[in-house]
Amino acid sequence: MIRLELTEKSFSGIPVLGPMKLDVARGEVLGLSGASGAGKTTLLRLLAGLDHRFEGSLKVEGRRAMVFQNPTLMPWRRVIDNVTLPTSATETQARAMLDRVGLAGLEDHWPGQISVGQARRVGLARAFVMRPDVLLMDEPFASLDDARVEGLLELTAGLIAETHAAVVIASHAAGELDALATRFARVEGRPARLVQERVRAGS
Numbered sequence: 001m002i003r004l005e006l007t008e009k010s011f012s013g014i015p016v017l018g019p020m021k022l023d024v025a026r027g028e029v030l031g032l033s034g035a036s037g038a039g040k041t042t043l044l045r046l047l048a049g050l051d052h053r054f055e056g057s058l059k060v061e062g063r064r065a066m067v068f069q070n071p072t073l074m075p076w077r078r079v080i081d082n083v084t085l086p087t088s089a090t091e092t093q094a095r096a097m098l099d100r101v102g103l104a105g106l107e108d109h110w111p112g113q114i115s116v117g118q119a120r121r122v123g124l125a126r127a128f129v130m131r132p133d134v135l136l137m138d139e140p141f142a143s144l145d146d147a148r149v150e151g152l153l154e155l156t157a158g159l160i161a162e163t164h165a166a167v168v169i170a171s172h173a174a175g176e177l178d179a180l181a182t183r184f185a186r187v188e189g190r191p192a193r194l195v196q197e198r199v200r201a202g203s
């Protein structure tokens with residue numbers, strides 16, 4: 001569960017995010033759209049607990065995980081260690097999750113030996129192996145071709161359904177949000193506000 005009541009978030013005195021309220025319950029997937037530079041990453045970092053410098057209040061229940069726009073793997077650690085070390089998952093759990101995201105056999109590779117798409121799968125494994133209660137995803141499929149995105153969307157939808165987390169996913173691609181989100185909101189303006197949009201029919 002996420003509950004944010006934000007008054008302001010600024011960088012060096014310049015307001016980037018303005019007053020906004022955001023509630024996401026378990027099992028909900030909020031799809032965030034917005035122009036480049038609108039403030040999506042800034043908002044996700046607040047929700048992830050990676051940036052505490054804001055005015056307002058944030059309540060988050062349970063374990064949080066984030067999938068970054070750039071998978072940010074440790075290049076000096078093998079794929080398996082990139083899953084176990086930041087999460088304290090056991091090697092068995094990490095191997096099972098790497099298998100799940102289609103990376104069986106690559107556990108002992110170095111990040112420099114895998115493709116961008118495979119690195120993104122490691123990022124997904126690292127997040128989902130924690131069995132998060134709250135999951136923040138920042139452009140998780142950026143710079144992948146359509147065929148690869150389609151496979152990853154299906155995989156991600158399955159993993160989200162299993163964790164039943166409160167999820168916020170930011171993307172420029174309407175198709176990605178449509179495939180995953182149960183609610184939609186747009187980050188717009190300067191300082192940015194949150195414009196709540198439609199709720200998926202039937203949810």
Ligand SMILES: Nc1ncnc2c1ncn2[C@@H]1O[C@H](COP(=O)(O)OP(=O)(O)OP(=O)(O)O)[C@@H](O)[C@H]1O
Pocket residue numbers: 011012016034035036037038039040041042043
């Ligand atoms: N650490 C920082 N210091 C100063 N300004 C920052 C910092 N991080 C972000 N900003 C500014 O805050 C604004 C919002 O940036 P943010 O990265 O959140 O946008 P975004 O919607 O995620 O963009 P994109 O879709 O291109 O990733 C931008 O104007 C950016 O320059």
